[in-house]
Amino acid sequence: MPAALEFWFEFASTYSYPAAFAVEEAARERGVEVKWRSFLLGPIFAAQGWNDSPFNIYPAKGKYMWRDLARICAAQGLALNHPSQFPRGSMLAARIACRYANETWAGAFVRRIYEANFVDDLDIASPFVVGQILSTLGQVPAEIMKSAQSQETKDAFRAQNDRAIAAGLIGAPSYVVDGEVFWGGDRLDAALDWACGKRIPA
């Protein structure tokens, strides 16, 4: 039995967008289960002394990233429109993704939020935008919003972020397999190899 692959993503993260569209199919081909793990980069960046995305703080990195992202999206056949606001507040959507990670619609929800942010240029921090996406997935927005704002969900999401830090995550997307961290969308195959037992002693 392959080990499960935890897909750690941040809805504000650019590289997480194409990765979120690739992970399920690639994992299915290898017989690997995907576990959706939303988290926030804000606290992790703050620990490095950054109060903004490093792609904004370091313009040369940002310029390269947007070009690189365009190539990656084009290669995957994904649309991309530079959002008018970057990064966008991801707390609401991330809490929902945490609370409902095991639902059958979890993957579709994740992908629709990314499209809203990076294709439709919508404010994913808006309950209205998130609610509309939930509706299209056949869910009742009011119920889910209420649950997402509950103390129980807030605590669970905080605990999930603490696990991200404890695991040593430094960026998104990251794949974690049995505690082994792979950072960056292009490490998906390496993470799937690890899940399937191809573990080269290092």
Add this chain to the structure above:
Amino acid sequence: MPAALEFWFEFASTYSYPAAFAVEEAARERGVEVKWRSFLLGPIFAAQGWNDSPFNIYPAKGKYMWRDLARICAAQGLALNHPSQFPRGSMLAARIACRYANETWAGAFVRRIYEANFVDDLDIASPFVVGQILSTLGQVPAEIMKSAQSQETKDAFRAQNDRAIAAGLIGAPSYVVDGEVFWGGDRLDAALDWACGKRIPA
């Protein structure tokens, strides 16, 4: 005819080590010519406000990198010993690599310098260490050292570093094909696709 692939590397850069061992064979399989392009990350990092490797400035990034590097080296069958000094001064070796980039022994020189740094834990800033490597390659160290310190070579290397900045390089290794930049060893296939005309409009 495929376009040439410029391999931009920094001898102090950890990820450049396995990339330097992979690039020639992968390029040969695709019929792509490799151009060796040594440069210094120091000025590029300084422009970001960093006076040291970001892997030292940000310990969480450093911890991940060393683990990731160990996996990559193991997968390529390369030895790796954490050097007792990081980063090491790469100016001398980089100037030689710039001056003699078109010699038949250029690739072997590059790889031996990386082994000295990341396997044998030798100080690659030392003319003695570099000279020994040149000797094993059948070269006359005194002649090459003299040429490497000439004003002509200094100017040529400075111009090469200016081209790195103008190209938008933000880290090493980077691959450049017809001005298109790919950063990171794991982007080699994408860069070779680009060289072979597989250019998805982005």
